[in-house]
Amino acid sequence: MDIDDVNNLSGTKFYHYSYSLNNLRKTKDRNLYSFENELYKVFSYRISNGPYNIGNTGSSQFDSRTYFEPLDENAINARRMNYLNTNVKSTLIRLFKDEEFDFGYDSKSEMLLKEEFKQNETATKSWLNSLFLEYYDNITVLTGILRILGRFEEKLIFPEGMAMALGGFSHKSDEVKELCIRAFENWGSKNSLKVLRNTKVEINWLQEYINEIVTSLEKEYGPLD
Numbered sequence: 001m002d003i004d005d006v007n008n009l010s011g012t013k014f015y016h017y018s019y020s021l022n023n024l025r026k027t028k029d030r031n032l033y034s035f036e037n038e039l040y041k042v043f044s045y046r047i048s049n050g051p052y053n054i055g056n057t058g059s060s061q062f063d064s065r066t067y068f069e070p071l072d073e074n075a076i077n078a079r080r081m082n083y084l085n086t087n088v089k090s091t092l093i094r095l096f097k098d099e100e101f102d103f104g105y106d107s108k109s110e111m112l113l114k115e116e117f118k119q120n121e122t123a124t125k126s127w128l129n130s131l132f133l134e135y136y137d138n139i140t141v142l143t144g145i146l147r148i149l150g151r152f153e154e155k156l157i158f159p160e161g162m163a164m165a166l167g168g169f170s171h172k173s174d175e176v177k178e179l180c181i182r183a184f185e186n187w188g189s190k191n192s193l194k195v196l197r198n199t200k201v202e203i204n205w206l207q208e209y210i211n212e213i214v215t216s217l218e219k220e221y222g223p224l225d
Contacts, residue, residue, distance in 0.1 A: 080123035096144030150183030
């Protein structure tokens, strides 16, 4: 069944699908979330644009509040973030601690996050940003996040990814700062040039690294005056 079919459901069938959907919402299966989000938008729209005649359902009265809660994009994303905290967070942190990261190869943590981005890009970015702040004093988690962000395309993680990389420049760890610089280098965009051209660090070799990237990006984009 696709979304157009759901929109055209008769009253009785709509009732039964609404009941099934309510049970579906209780699942923790990640593979069902994407379909459930789209399906729920349709149901929410039809309930909110009532009154709706559900026909002979075997019930004397249908109370939409029994089966539906008001749901918008914010609610969908909040529920998704709750799922990530409950079902993904501990696994991701364990991978950061256990795996060895090799440049040029996808790590298990990177593959895990790629899958979560496919399910809900907006919620996953917000969740990663929250994780970044929560574990700002944990070098292992922080560097794990920054390594992966630097390997993603800028458009996928914008603007949260860039904000995290900017926040990393304030960290006391030189390794964190280096990964932030590396991320902007890998993105290689005009945004990267704007940020790095206005970034100063105390460590000489890191500042030289920044200057080299700025010079290279200015050759590509110009001075952006």
